[in-house]
Each structure stands twice: as C-alpha cells, then as structure tokens.
Amino acid sequence: MTEKEKVCSLLDAFGISWERADHPPMHSVTDMLGSGLTERGCVARNLFLRDAKGRSHYLVVVKWDKAVDMRHLRGLLNSTRLSFASEARMMRYLGVHPGSVSPFGILNDASCAVRVYIDRELTLAPAIGVHPNDNTSTLYLAPEALLRVIREHGNPLEIIDL
Numbered sequence: 001m002t003e004k005e006k007v008c009s010l011l012d013a014f015g016i017s018w019e020r021a022d023h024p025p026m027h028s029v030t031d032m033l034g035s036g037l038t039e040r041g042c043v044a045r046n047l048f049l050r051d052a053k054g055r056s057h058y059l060v061v062v063k064w065d066k067a068v069d070m071r072h073l074r075g076l077l078n079s080t081r082l083s084f085a086s087e088a089r090m091m092r093y094l095g096v097h098p099g100s101v102s103p104f105g106i107l108n109d110a111s112c113a114v115r116v117y118i119d120r121e122l123t124l125a126p127a128i129g130v131h132p133n134d135n136t137s138t139l140y141l142a143p144e145a146l147l148r149v150i151r152e153h154g155n156p157l158e159i160i161d162l
Helices: 003-013 070-077 087-094 103-108 143-153
Strands: 019-022 042-050 057-063 114-119 128-130 137-141 157-160
Touching: 003 103, 003 137, 003 143, 042 087, 042 103, 057 087, 057 103, 070 114, 087 103, 103 114, 103 143, 114 143, 128 143, 137 143, 143 157
Parallel strands: 042 128, 057 114, 114 157
Antiparallel strands: 019 137, 042 057, 128 137
C-alpha cells in the first residue's frame, strides 16, 4: 500500500469526508501557482523545523501564501534558533522526502516526537488542502478532521497565531 493509500484508508476508517485532486508532482508552493489547487480549499504550506541543537522538531502548518517571521515563530514555540530540518531528519521523523511534507507525516512518527503547530487562519477555512505524504495528490478535508487525526495519533498539537 502506498503512503497516499494509507492516509486515504485511515481517513475512511475514521469516517472523515475528503476529496482528492491528483496532479503532477508539486515540490513547492511555487509549483502550485496556476494549478487551480488553491481554488478548491485553503492549501497548506508545511515547515519542518528543528531547534539549534536538533533535539526538538516542529511541524508548522500555515496557509500557502503566508509569510513566516522565524524570530516571531521561535518566540511562539519557546525555542532556540530554528532551522529547516535535513532530508535525513524528514525521513526519520515523518517518513517523507522534501516536497512531500504534510501534517499526515506525523503518522510515521511512532514516538510522537514532532510537535505540530497549526496557524489559526487555517482552522477557520471551510477546507484545508494537504498532501497525503505524496506530492502527486492534494487531499481536501475539514480543519477539524485534520486536527482529529493529529490528536488521535498523539503528537503534541497547538493552534497558534502567526
């Protein structure tokens, strides 16, 4: 079973309604522009970050076009200097490669070590668009449904105002 199929099966098992848009690989927000994906829902951008010593890992989820001030974010997370995590760390904690980072990556985080922070603006949208751990599809689902999956998995989750 592919990562995409695993995520879709889990959503079905939870009784969560979702829609899927298949598309060519989207490695970044820039790739999405002109694709029509942002018209179907509030597409998320995912930042997989680590602290200065690499002891804490954070998945920050924001609206695709929102600028993130890293100093302000560092204060909200009560962290030391933040930097983007390496591909090796992405694979270790989320089981995905760059371009496929998604809130669903936490499903591969058996130790629930990654702290998830979602910008409040996304929680107010009628639907959020996120990759199902595969950048050739975007799933659209209600914000509450995404929050439920994260909570049920057990990763620390906080809604923040960026």
